Amino acid sequence: MKKISIIASMIAGAFIITLAPAKSQAQQGVTKLNIGYNVASPLGSFKDEVGKTSFRGWTASVLYGVTDKISVGLGTGYQDFYEKHPRSTYKLVEGGDVSAVVSNSIQVVPILATGQYNFIPNGVVQPYAGVGVGGNIVFYRQFLGEFSNSKTKFGFAVRPEAGVYIPFGKNSRTGITVNANYNYMPFDYNGVKQLSNWGGGVGVKFPIE
Amino acid sequence: MKNLFLTIGIAASSMLVLAGCTKDPLDQLNEEESRIYITNRDDSANFSSYTTFSVADSVAVISNGKLEKKSLTDVDKGFINAVKVQLQAKGYTMVSKDAKPDLGINISRIYNTYSGVVSYPDYWGGYYGVWDPFYWGYPGYGYGWGGYYGVYSIKEGALSIDALDLKNAEKDDKIKGIWNGLIRGSGIFNAGAADSQIKALFDQSAYFKRS
Numbered sequence: 001m002k003k004i005s006i007i008a009s010m011i012a013g014a015f016i017i018t019l020a021p022a023k024s025q026a027q028q029g030v031t032k033l034n035i036g037y038n039v040a041s042p043l044g045s046f047k048d049e050v051g052k053t054s055f056r057g058w059t060a061s062v063l064y065g066v067t068d069k070i071s072v073g074l075g076t077g078y079q080d081f082y083e084k085h086p087r088s089t090y091k092l093v094e095g096g097d098v099s100a101v102v103s104n105s106i107q108v109v110p111i112l113a114t115g116q117y118n119f120i121p122n123g124v125v126q127p128y129a130g131v132g133v134g135g136n137i138v139f140y141r142q143f144l145g146e147f148s149n150s151k152t153k154f155g156f157a158v159r160p161e162a163g164v165y166i167p168f169g170k171n172s173r174t175g176i177t178v179n180a181n182y183n184y185m186p187f188d189y190n191g192v193k194q195l196s197n198w199g200g201g202v203g204v205k206f207p208i209e
Numbered sequence: 210m211k212n213l214f215l216t217i218g219i220a221a222s223s224m225l226v227l228a229g230c231t232k233d234p235l236d237q238l239n240e241e242e243s244r245i246y247i248t249n250r251d252d253s254a255n256f257s258s259y260t261t262f263s264v265a266d267s268v269a270v271i272s273n274g275k276l277e278k279k280s281l282t283d284v285d286k287g288f289i290n291a292v293k294v295q296l297q298a299k300g301y302t303m304v305s306k307d308a309k310p311d312l313g314i315n316i317s318r319i320y321n322t323y324s325g326v327v328s329y330p331d332y333w334g335g336y337y338g339v340w341d342p343f344y345w346g347y348p349g350y351g352y353g354w355g356g357y358y359g360v361y362s363i364k365e366g367a368l369s370i371d372a373l374d375l376k377n378a379e380k381d382d383k384i385k386g387i388w389n390g391l392i393r394g395s396g397i398f399n400a401g402a403a404d405s406q407i408k409a410l411f412d413q414s415a416y417f418k419r420s
Contacts, residue, residue, distance in 0.1 A: 056230050082232040087242070089413045094359065096249035097413050101242040103234040143234050145394045146243035147362065 027065035027121060027173075031073070034177055035060040036203015040079045043196045049083070049104045056080040059181070059201065061114050061132075062208070068121040075114035075132040075159070079183075079197070081106045100144035107139040108185060108195055110157040118165065125164050132159040136185050138195065151189060158184040165205060174206040244394030246409045249359070254387035256417050259311035259376060261304045262296050264289050269317040269339050274331060276339040280318070287403035288316050292370060294404075295411040300419030306345065311376035313345045313384075318398070320366045327367055328360045329389075340371075347378050353385035361393060368392040370410065372417075388417060 038057040042050050057079035063071035084103045092098055112132025119127045136157035141150040163179025180200035187195045235243075268285035270277045292314055293303055304310050317339070319327055342350040352373075361367070372388035374381075390410035396402060411417065 056232060058230070078230060080231045082234065082237075084234065084237055084242075092247070095252075096247060096359070098245055098247045099409055099413050100245040101238065103237065105232070105234045107231060141234070143238075145245040146235060146238060147245065147393065148234070 027071060027118065028068050029065055030173065030207050031062060031064045032071070032173075032205050033060070033062050033208045034203055034205040036177060036179070036201045038077060038079060038181075038199055038201035040081075040183070040197040040199035042081060043194075043198060045193050046081075046195050046197065049192050050081040050106060052081075052083045053199075054079050054081050054197075056082075057199075057201075059179075059203065063114065063116055069118045070115065071118070072113075072115045075110075075112040075134075077108075077110055079108050079199075081108075081195075081197075098144065103143040105141045105143070106195065108157075108183075109137040109139075110159060110183065110185070111135050111137070112157060112159055114159075116161075125166050127162070127164050129160075129162045131161065132157075136195075138185075138187060140189060140192075142190065153187070153189055155185060155187050155195075163200070174204070177203045177205050179203070240394075240396035240399075241405075244392060244397065244406070246406070246413065247359070247361075247391040247393070248410055248414050249389045249391075250414070250416065251385065251387040254374065254385075256387075257420050259374075260302060260419065261308070261310045262301045262312035262314060262372075263304055263306040263308070263310035264292050264296075264314040265306075265316065265340070265344065269315065270320070271317050271339055272320045274321075274335050284398050284400055284403065285316075285318075287400060288368065288370075288407065291403045291407035292316065295407055299411065299417060309346070309375070311374075313373040313375045315340050315371045315373065317369045317371075318366060319363065319369055321363055326360060326362050327369075327391075330360075332369070342384055345373065345375055345378075345384065347375070347384060350378060351383045353381065353383040359391075361391070363393055365395055366397065368397050368406070370407075388414065390414070 036059055038059045039053060039055050040057055041053040057077065059077035061073060061075035063073035065071045082105045084101060087099060087101045089097055089099045112134035114130060114132035116128050116130035134157060136155040138153045138155055140153060141148050159181055161179050161181040163177055165175055165177050167175035182198040183196060185195040187193065267279040267281045268288060270280050297303060301312065321327060336352045342348060370390040371386050374385045374387045378384045392406055397406065
């Protein structure tokens, strides 16, 4: 599955770690991996398909510190949206009626060129803001009862994000992150016009070489 | 060293989380929710113009497009009785098949082991070989297809109910199907499930009534 291999290759990169003692928290020249759990809530017309908040998701990014404050790199993530609607009767396009329990199951995997700005690079708590722009892989399935119709589509995604990075200690280059994000995800299939959502989560951030 | 262990630990737990990260819709469905009920009608049929009906006294078992046998298990009886109850509730009068009923009802269990597909154009094409028009008193007649169509995948089997216009058969020179109910999904042939399933088909066919 595409999404597993993306994160696997990023985690594999994290296996090679510098063991040099950290002199300071300066982030210039350091590449860090940030991986975290993500909760997301559908917005706008997306709520007609799936109205329920998704507690099944994660985000990940690999960012290189260009300066102490600015880092750039690649971000990705995964979110599973699912809702089962109560039995209802619908008109079939070709004529006739169908009574069914409709289940919508949509997974999104954005792949984003990402930049972040860290406001207080040496602080105890380091607020940051960032944005990612790129593509979106959408796995779409709609079930009528146990019968499904599925489609994989590619779209566009923009993810602005804000949060805080809290290092574990004064000289540590590892810490936790807490963030909120908004995902702008246009879409067009089967009457679904967009998959935009907002949410946030908690993660860990640590250097990789 | 600590960093290395931290990284490996995070990586490993991440992989486990990723693997279990999608809700499988099929796991969230019970048998009743897995089923879908499809009804089709001939738009030109006038359902209030019929008075009497008769239901075929056994259920056809159609396997891979061919009649395998006529059957009357307890499950089959359950479906036949449920259809009788629904049509009487809709204002039609039940008569024996020799009393020239306006409507004839055929019930079939359909299984397709190799293609897993029911194609209604094929279904009606082969209908003559399954439901001999001689049964309804019209030997040598062909069947007319109600104008509806569809190709459906089935897994465990499907239940199909056809309402046939016998009243106008002589005038049209063929027996036309004017209504079809199709049930697809799991647990269709469980004893005791017949009443609610047949009721669902007729509930969504409000046009199908005597008056």
